[in-house]
Amino acid sequence: MARVLISATRATGGTGTDGEREALYQHLLKPETKLSSRLLGIVRRSLVIKDDKGAWARPDSVALLPTRDALLASRVIPAPAPEIRQRAELLDRLSIRRKIVWEDLVALARVVETEPTLADAFEDLLRRHQNLITPRVVRVLSNIAFLRSRANGLAAPRRLHIPTAVNLSLLADTELLPDERAIYRHLG
Structure with missing residues (x-):
């Protein structure tokens, strides 16, 4: 847990390396990964997941929208990477939004x-x-x-x-x- 906290904090501050982000990303993708509420709050505001174009993104800056909205909205808001989209429990834990705002x-x-x-x-x-x-x-x-x-x-x-x-x-x-x-x- 301490390693996740350090990596997420560094990613939030912009001082994390791509290697640290990748390690944290792979950790988040594991079904057995459990994170505290405090840690989830930090992760949601950190560049620790990938979007649908493979770029680093914050979970609070991506959205999984209905197809008819996503076609146009993709110009301003990326979708999460396929490996995240396929995991409903991860979408929920990371609070990936599903609506236009x-x-x-x-x-x-x-x-x-x-x-x-x-x-x-x-x-x-x-x-x-x-x-x-x-x-x-x-x-x-x-x-x-x-x-x-x-x-x-x-x-x-x-x-x-x-x-x-x-x-x-x-x-x-x-x-x-x-x-x-x-x-x-x-x-x-």
């Missing part, structure tokens, strides 16, 4: 801003996770250009308007949303 939505909006082809998929993701769109999230998203305008370009939610009869007569297509959807009202 609001920070993922914000990070993805920033990606969409630079990769407009993802806008429709991101809008679908937002629709599925409307419960995460709180006033705080609306404020953060309001200045990120991730929504399609009627002109087919991207614009920030605060610059777009619902295409009502009055708005259609007064505003340019670059200032209008393509149509009226509940998600647009949700975004303010």
